[in-house]
Amino acid sequence: MPQFTSRSGELGELLRSRRERLRPADVGLPAGARRRTRGLRREEVAQLAAISSTYYTYLEQGRDVRPSRQVLDALSAALRLDAAERRHIHGLVHGAPAETPALAEVLPPALVSLVDRLDPCPAYVTGRCWDVLVSNRAARALWTDWPARPPEARNLLWWMFTDPGARQVMVDWPAEASALLGRFRTAAARHPGDPGFGALLERLHAVSPEVREWWPQHRVTPLSSGTKRLRHPALGEIELEHVVLRLADDPERKLVTFTAPDQVQARISRLL
Template structure:
């Protein structure tokens, strides 16, 4: 029986996130002396609470996922001790119920104008994805570069499903493991904003059932924001290409993202 994903309520995710980050720190890193043999890796809860200036019992309740409300001030103190970066800090605040107004607004459908954008960007591969990596719009170049991404007329293509469950993805994505781990970290980040949304829970369950890598990596609790960068992909006609890709968040719906790929050799400034 495949390992089941963590429950998708915020308290259980908050518990897992705090524990994973606490276990990554050592006493040496935060200036504490080592005392005695440790049964578990990382800082003890009592040590973290001391450094954050809060009650050890209260912190234990928070990490256990009990129904307590943490203020932003306390969460920021914990984030500082855990040495979270800006993105991880924002993730912690969201899990603790401090979401921004933009995150609690209802989703809106993709506009006709937005759907047309990838078509206008031909011959550069371009697609629009939702927060759960459903493909909402794409052009012919993207369909060619990512074979079998869109396979069923009655079901949206999904980039995460393609990367982990479609065998051809490992032939196309030349640095498959780091790319796949980064995608899973970004999916986890977005799923935390939609704990009760079946689009996310069904996708994560499907990935757990079909991918041993997801079952292995998910408990590590890596989080990451969507970003631009470079990616090595194998084009069906031109072979391995170093692509530069840029992600644009749509003004109407920040979780809907336009992604455009360019051959890095064709960018201005390249010899």
């Protein structure tokens, strides 16, 4: 069954996947003849990062070695990692130690009240594993009726990958789903001792071919604000701007709020 590997194993898998996606021309190396290896060779990455080939091999094999921040920066440059991927590998090696399992997530009444008062602007709060902890009427009308779902299904990833309605609601479903899975991986690396992440990943692997295909790609995605396009039976396709706010007393709880142009917002109000 799928599970989260050790931090060293996770680092090794990520390095290998990023090495295999690069071509020699991407890093200024000649292709050469009789190249049987997909992507770069290990010794080529080691050369670019100015480390020994043996040491790099140990890293890819997931051995219990702890590269310095300077080595990680050199590998990031050699493998053309983006900013989120750089932060991720630093967190895997030099992040916080394993923690005790987190307690059940209970929101303060003031936050619940705030989400309700944001109507007709859609808003919801997600927890560390993207459980939807509270949502207002507008969010329930545009996404799904979260309180009506079984407790184990009140999760944004579970809805995204298992509910056919998600593919109707999210106009850009492949991009949205892939990014959400990348954010989940990024958060999981911060909580190696939390069994909730592993349990959800196992459930998703069992039912979603996309998760089984995308998880080995090791995409890591930071939280970000931006634009989402939704499809609604009564409203048609609408575009919303969203902002993600992390709570000061628990940064893993995320308040997501949405706004729309005045005409669209008025239609959402009439819908409610």
